[in-house]
Amino acid sequence: MASLTRTLPASWYRSSPLYQLERRAVFIKxxxxxxxxxxxxxxGEKVEYEIAQVKVTAxxxxxxxxxxxxxxxxxxMDFKSYITETGLLFSTISDDAPSFDEFFPNLKPLIGTVDFTRLPYRRSIKYxxxxxxxxxxxxxxxxxxxQYTHPSFSxxxxxxxxxxxxxxxxxxxxADPKKADDGLFLYFFPNCTLNVYGGGMSSFRVCPTEKPGVTRMEFDYYHIETGDKFEEYFKFVRQVAMExxxxxxxxxxxxxRGVYAEGILNPVKESGVAHYQQRVLDLVxxxxxxxxxxxAGDARESGSDSSEMIVAPQLVDPASS
Known part of the structure; x- marks a missing residue:
């Protein structure tokens, strides 16, 4: 597969058949x-999630x-799950997913720098x-x-x-390669984040719905403090989230609306976008x-026209455009 130098086409952000293909290619695994x-x-208390239309309970x-x-x-049915040495719980939503270490090689040393068992749970919101x-x-x-959208964070x-x-x-x-220990900000492919700074931790899941243009955001907040100190932290991170x-x-x-179709990615400033979009492109x-x-194999066995059996959308590699 050619390296992704352009963004994914706008059609990938609004197509229902494409999302169903993403669901099978990316989310289930x-x-x-x-x-x-x-x-x-x-x-005995159930904590409920819904990821790519699969209901998950912990x-x-x-x-x-x-x-x-x-x-x-x-x-x-039990899902495969894994608790890291420092106390983070990860889970799959099907048996099609590989092992935790295979999916996240080299992650453990990084998340091993924070003792997550020392961060009490405070609040969750979703919309x-x-x-x-x-x-x-x-x-x-x-x-x-x-710098322009998050002036307070900057x-x-x-x-x-x-x-x-x-x-x-x-x-x-x-934020600054010379201060690698100044906060921990992680993106877990395909749709989870973890942000540790300011005495607290926030994480969110970007949960696709059946409608490609509608997404459910789920936020969890943890902090060593309660009362006014937590509320001050919560107000700050919520401002960034709403921006x-x-x-x-x-x-x-x-x-x-078709105002934007696709564009060129900056190989330095947008390397994170290029990386995850390339993963989506390759897997899809x-x-x-x-x-x-x-x-096509089923069609040959049944004697049907294979062209009638293929219902997935035609995909275009944006790197070849």
Whole structure:
């Protein structure tokens, strides 16, 4: 597959058949951050999630801090899950996902720098936005917009030296490479984030709905402080989140109206965007090729016209445009 130098086409942000292909190619085969073990403190209390139309439930089964079961709410079937040494719970949504270490090679040393069991859970909120899931990830994976869209955040983390280090299925964002320990900002492919700074931690999941232009945002907040100190932190991070929300809705409007079709990615300033979009492109194209071969084989066995069996959308590699 050629290297992605252009953005994915706008059609990939508004096509229902394309999202269903993404669901099979990307979401069914991934791992997801559900939260630190401090999110699941009460024995028997169910914490519910919905990822790519799969209902996921996590529940502490006993007083042991790591005795957390993750299962399909509809079928009761257990999902593969993994708790890191420092207390982060990850889960799959199908048996098609590889092992945790295979999906996230080299992640453990990075998240091993923070003891997540020391961050008490404080609050969760969720709401829908009129944008595709990739529209929000595009914004998180680059910080060209930060100085103008997030003036308060830029005071603490100026984008002058901002760098993104991309790995197999995650990216690390560093505000200043000379101060690598100044906060931990991670993106987990395809749709989860983790941000540790200011005495607290926030994480969010960008959850696609069945409508390609509608996404549900789910936020979890943790902090060592309560009362006014937590509320001050919460107000700050919520301001940043709403600034991104408004930017994404406006960007999606341009994608829907045909104002924007596709563009060139800056190889330095937008390396995070190029990295994750390349992963989406590669996985979707691979899934498409597999399904075409499978459908063609079924057609030959049944004596049908194979062209009638192929219903997936025609994909175009933007790098070849």
């Amino acid at each position: 991934a791992w997801y951050l559900l939260g630190p073990v401090t999110r699941f403190m009460r024995v 529940c502490r089964m006993s007083g042991k801090p790591r005795d957390i079961k993750v299962f399909d709410e509809n079928t009761g 829908e936005g009129n944008f595709n899931w990739k529209t929000m990830v595009d914004g998180y994976q680059e910080c060209l917009h930060c 005071v603490y983390y100026p984008p002058t030296f901002y760098t993104v280090y991309n790995h197999e299925n995650f990216s690390q964002h560093v 991104d929300y408004e930017l994404c809705e406006k960007a999606q409007e341009n994608l829907e 194209c691979k899934q498409r090729e597999t399904e075409v071969r499978f459908d």
